[in-house]
Amino acid sequence: MYLDSLFDKDPQFCLPYSDRIVELYAEYDHERLMPFLRASNFYDLEKALKICRERDYVTEMVFLLGRMGNNKQALMLIIERLGDVQRVSLHLMIQGVALMIGN
Numbered sequence: 001m002y003l004d005s006l007f008d009k010d011p012q013f014c015l016p017y018s019d020r021i022v023e024l025y026a027e028y029d030h031e032r033l034m035p036f037l038r039a040s041n042f043y044d045l046e047k048a049l050k051i052c053r054e055r056d057y058v059t060e061m062v063f064l065l066g067r068m069g070n071n072k073q074a075l076m077l078i079i080e081r082l083g084d085v086q087r088v089s090l091h092l093m094i095q096g097v098a099l100m101i102g103n
Helices: 002-009 011-028 030-039 045-055 058-067 071-082 085-102
Strands: none
Touching: 002 011, 002 030, 011 030, 011 045, 030 045, 030 058, 045 058, 058 071
């Protein structure tokens, strides 16, 4: 994919297409979606969350909710949908570090 190569070369070139890249990865290359969500800050979080909800991409929804500051919703998804206590601990630890750095 052209945008994929362009993002790998220089993410700045993809700024106007970030939301479209989220859509394309969600539809055609799910494995590349999370790395893109982590690497880019230029997509619309609400749109990305909607796309992930439509496809039931729980891990991506947890990440996006955490990035949006909706930690309670993120934790509920981890507990209810993933059943992963270790991930809850990791999420809480990461959020605690982020809060400490932000202060």
